[in-house]
């Protein structure tokens with residue numbers, strides 16, 4: 062079956078809009094109940110949809126403060142100070158769909174279309190490597206050139222085979238349109254990291270209004286795609302909605318239903334949840350006036366609640382958001398951010414970005430973001446060890462348990478950060494980063510200090526990709 066053909070309908074009865082509506086209606090943010098829920102969240106056991114609905118209703122400032130404070134505690138305990146960095150690689154902006162919020166939609170004649178050749182993909186990859194990137198998410202619109210899906214698989218191979226100086230891309234996550242089980246198997250064989258697809262909105266009437274034409278109109282095909290990916294053996298999947306299309310309260314509970322469904326069926330929930338908000342896009346009226354725009358205050362609440370509800374699931378924030386919001390959200394639960402991003406095919410080589418998918422809120426270079434993170438005490442991490450060592454799916458979730466992170470992730474984050482500092486950082490970033498590394502080492506107990514210092518020594522001696 063070809064990629065763009067629809068297979069047998071997936072069972073998507075796990076999405077229960079009526080139960081979401083009634084949870085939202087019945088939830089009461091009684092202070093005693095809220096405190097009980099926050100106490101449970103501090104045990105890192107996650108939250109039920111009913112508990113999430115109660116937190117959604119919290120408005121009282123003191124309780125909100127407690128909610129944020131608890132999210133910070135949980136984030137710090139599970140993820141430490143580590144922030145994983147990545148950047149998107151768009152290889153085509155051709156698309157057959159008509160998503161009203163997107164500049165790439167088929168009818169947008171203002172956009173110049175471009176599908177990168179393999180040589181151009183290699184050139185983009187070299188550009189990204191030269192700035193220090195190690196992890197990418199690869200994307201394209203929902204249309205393939207003449208080779209069909211093989212184009213995407215060859216593009217993955219091209220990126221992995223491309224080297225530049227001391228660097229290479231070590232992990233490719235992908236964000237492409239839903240596939241059949243058979244094509245997901247081929248994607249897995251291409252050694253991808255996480256498969257990511259946003260449902261955009263779980264609210265079916267809204268979904269039907271904003272997806273006017275093309276394959277993406279099929280709500281159920283999209284809703285069932287993570288089941289097909291996991292059936293095909295892809296352990297790590299990433300969920301997300303485009304906040305601003307429908308009521309965020311509904312979306313949040315629907316994501317929880319999706320996560321629970323995956324956990325029940327496959328024994329492992331989503332590896333990541335992304336939290337994009339609609340940003341202005343060329344030729345899209347809807348993107349200029351999102352029907353359910355999410356305020357900054359609500360956005361932070363969404364992030365804090367997700368952190369408590371699914372504590373071991375990574376949370377991704379892109380450069381859609383500006384630097385200030387990103388700084389706040391790092392404290393509340395975000396564990397991965399993109400930096401130095403371009404959202405147009407060829408964007409890393411070119412200076413003209415008029416053909417981007419949407420407007421960016423954070424235009425800083427990777428070097429500036431790294432320096433800012435270090436100044437805040439966060440460890441910028443380029444680590445890909447879990448993926449390379451097969452610690453995916455449930456194995457990763459087990460490792461993410463509090464305490465274990467200190468054994469693996471912090472030393473690995475520091476050693477990959479040291480690689481970045483030596484190979485790519487500006488003198489100012491090197492100074493800020495070296496100071497941070499010294500502080501981190503002096504704050505460790507002697508055994509952790511010893512083996513982390515050993516990893517750093519190996520990197521300084523010229524070894525690369527040294528991880529445990």
Ligand code: SF4
Pocket residue numbers: 156157158159160163164165166167201202203277
């Ligand atoms: S959101 Fe994706 S599928 Fe929709 S028009 Fe844009 S690129 Fe195409």
